[in-house]
Amino acid sequence: MKANGERQTFISLYESKHNEKGMVQSHYHETYQLLYTLEGKGICTLNHQAYSIVQDSFIIIPPLTEHSIAATSKMTVLVLEFETTVLSPDVRIELIPEVFRTARVQKLSAFDSSEIRQLLRKMLYEQSHGDRLWETGLKIYMAELFFTIARSTHESTQTDINTLRVEQLKHYIDTRYFDIKHAEDIADRMGISKRYIQSIFKDYYNSTPMQYLTEVRLGLVKQMLAETDKDIVSICFEVGFESLSTFYRLFKRNVGIPPNMYRLTQRKH
Template sequence: MSDHNNHSSIISLYESQHNEKDRVNSHDHQTHQILYALEGHGTCTLDNKTFGIERDSFIIIPPFTEHSITAQSKMTVLVLEFDACELSEDVQSQLIPEVFQRSVVKKVSMFDSSDLRQLLRKMLYEQSHGDRLWQLALKVYMSELLFTIARAAHDFTQADTNSLRAERLRNYIDSRYFEIKNAEDIADRMGMSKRYIQSIFKEQYELTPMQYLTEVRLGLVKRLLVETEKDIVSICFEAGFESLSTFYRLFKKQVGVPPNMYRQRQKSV
């Protein structure tokens, strides 16, 4: 992690670099913090809830929020730390409650991320090379940044983000059920962590991705058993099961009877 600037300021912006598998252990701060991921991906735990981090993710950390970060690749994060009491009354009364109403990871649009990156660049410049008005400049840019995040939140909330990603995961499983090997395979192909996809998928559908995958495969198996004369081995292979014994065990556990008996019963109805 790079050192803080020597200037004394109510607003501090610095770079934090992490190697793959680095972990910042759980801790909290008295100040408000906004972390911005410049590159890489990982996970962040905020008050025992885990979120995925990727490029252009914003981590909103209210004061006294327990948080930790785990890097899953080389990751660079800008850390913006400030004392809200020193900002203008309008910012304190309107923007701070809006942006920091809860600890969360946000992903803004490409348009907003460009604006936010530009504001962060200006703040870094003022902090390092600014003239006698540099502290005032930081407050102005800080207000702009908070406004941009607050405005973006109305259009694209974290709940929406997780919902859309869970739906994307479901669509992926629906269309690629025959080639998925395990949860790590899904996570790698989607560019997210295993823990993150488990969390958002279960929150949305009350199943893990692998439980849903089994449901999709068994649904196809039941349809093929009833609508075709294909043998059990072919159906098992077509549905994506690697092992016949695993397939029989899962089918009997979920359906209650072996595949052959299920076929006979359904065709006699």
């Protein structure tokens, strides 16, 4: 196991390298660990239960969990190790018990996996190149990482791969409507082509992902116009429209009247 850097902190992010048939003997520790498999495959045993691990596997290891790893190929694992004393009270109380409720190999959607990979990259950068605020940055990214895991929808029982992908995509749009700019963003996160995503989504919902995104955004806009006094420009920004003119054009085309007139009609009811 090789650690990157010599800085002393209660948060440590380092890579662990394993040769084919390499073995980390069963052990436990008092710290929390999250392991992410960068490459390779093997078997991870957690409290005497064996799990297969492959590239992009996430392994959740609470304190005092007996665990071992047997590599069946050359394998590199990124290890996040920490003590909760470095985290803010809300993260310790709300997120840590949820994320580390049990030792497991976590199943995440393509979108959540992509999100976590980006957060780990940011953490590696801060640890290696950050300024005097690098530890604060690590804690912020850790909170985002745990929030993503806690919110993940790994309970899905769908067995058809296209159904699962469509449901993951719909959930992603429903919850990240403010963060999507182009269809390519979605395709990149899923690791499949834009044309294929549009095809399977349209088969299930009779619209493209971007058309559904517009429906979600406009539905929220109508709700906020009717129920709040927020400025239209603020509402436009909040739901993810980059251009006010585009927002006005889409709203009038889909609703039939401009947003300010829609607000007036709703207030009369």
